[in-house]
Amino acid sequence: MxxxxxxxxxxxxxxxxxNSSKTPVIIVxxxxxxxxxxxxxxxxxDAFLVEAVYLCGITGVPPNKEIHKxxxxxxxxxxxxxFKTTLEAVxxxxxxxxxxxxxxxxxxxxxxxxxxxxxxxxxxxxFGNEVKGVDQEVIDASTDVIEIPQLGTxxxxxxxxxxxxxxxxxxxxxxx
Numbered sequence: 001m002x003x004x005x006x007x008x009x010x011x012x013x014x015x016x017x018x019n020s021s022k023t024p025v026i027i028v029x030x031x032x033x034x035x036x037x038x039x040x041x042x043x044x045x046d047a048f049l050v051e052a053v054y055l056c057g058i059t060g061v062p063p064n065k066e067i068h069k070x071x072x073x074x075x076x077x078x079x080x081x082x083f084k085t086t087l088e089a090v091x092x093x094x095x096x097x098x099x100x101x102x103x104x105x106x107x108x109x110x111x112x113x114x115x116x117x118x119x120x121x122x123x124x125x126x127f128g129n130e131v132k133g134v135d136q137e138v139i140d141a142s143t144d145v146i147e148i149p150q151l152g153t154x155x156x157x158x159x160x161x162x163x164x165x166x167x168x169x170x171x172x173x174x175x176x
Contacts, residue, residue, distance in 0.1 A: 017077040022051040025170055026098065028126040030086040030134050031057035032159060037130065039070030040160035046074035048167045053078055054093075054124075056086040086126065090141045098124040102134040102142040103166055105155065109147035112169055119174055125166055127159050 012020065027045055032038055038060050045053050055061050061082050062068070062075035083089040093100050099121050117123055126142060128134030139145060148157065148165055157165070 012077075014073075014077045017046070017049070018079075020049055023049050023171060023174060024122045025050050025167070025174075026052045026054060026093065026122075026124040027163060027167075028054040028086065028089050028093075028100075028124055029056060029059045029159075030126055030138055031129045031132075032059045032127070033130055034159075035060045035064055035066035036070045037158070037160045038064075039067040039072075039074075041127075041163050042067070042071040042074035042078050042080075044160070044163050044167055045078045048171050050078060050167070051122075053080045054083060054089045055080060056083045056089050086135065086138045087141055090124075090126075090138065093124045096122070098122045099144075100124045100126065100142045102126045102128075102139045102145045103148065103162060104128065104134045104139060104145050105147050106139060106145040109145040112146055112148050112166065115146050115169075115173075117170065117173055123170070125170075127163055130159055 027041060027050055029038065029041060038055070041053060060067055062071070062080065067075060090100055101123065103125055125146070126134055126138060146166070148162060150157070
């Protein structure tokens with residue numbers, strides 16, 4: 001087995017990315033503090049051809065050298081928008097007929113392995129603050145809650161890991 005060279009990876013240019021058919025998912029960051037996490041989310045969004053990333057509240061926005069450090073240029077390819085509050089983002093998503101899911105540990109949450117999205121629906125997934133998670137008001141405004149099953153002692157994943165886990169699962173289920 002031989003590792004592929006960069007030339008063999010057939011990477012899209014920024015223009016090709018922008019003109020590509022997207023995975024019908026918008027990632028929403030609810031008051032994410034770490035600029036490194038924000039950058040990592042942009043890289044994941046780029047990897048899975050996500051429609052956009054919505055940055056809300058205290059979440060940092062590009063251009064920012066700390067975001068760029070982990071995004072490695074993905075802020076140039078992935079569409080993004082800033083909202084003063086996450087509730088404003090949820091309202092816009094609802095107005096545009098997205099089904100909005102908070103990714104959180106909550107009563108009656110749908111376990112990610114049991115979640116079966118419709119391929120005809122546009123989806124938004126909200127990830128919360130590193131300490132407080134998704135704000136309860138945002139959960140209340142969401143269509144439903146999806147939980148990543150966890151079996152260890154922490155029941156806590158870094159937000160960038162959570163985004164990767166959920167996006168991989170949606171990527172498979174949406175048949176990309």
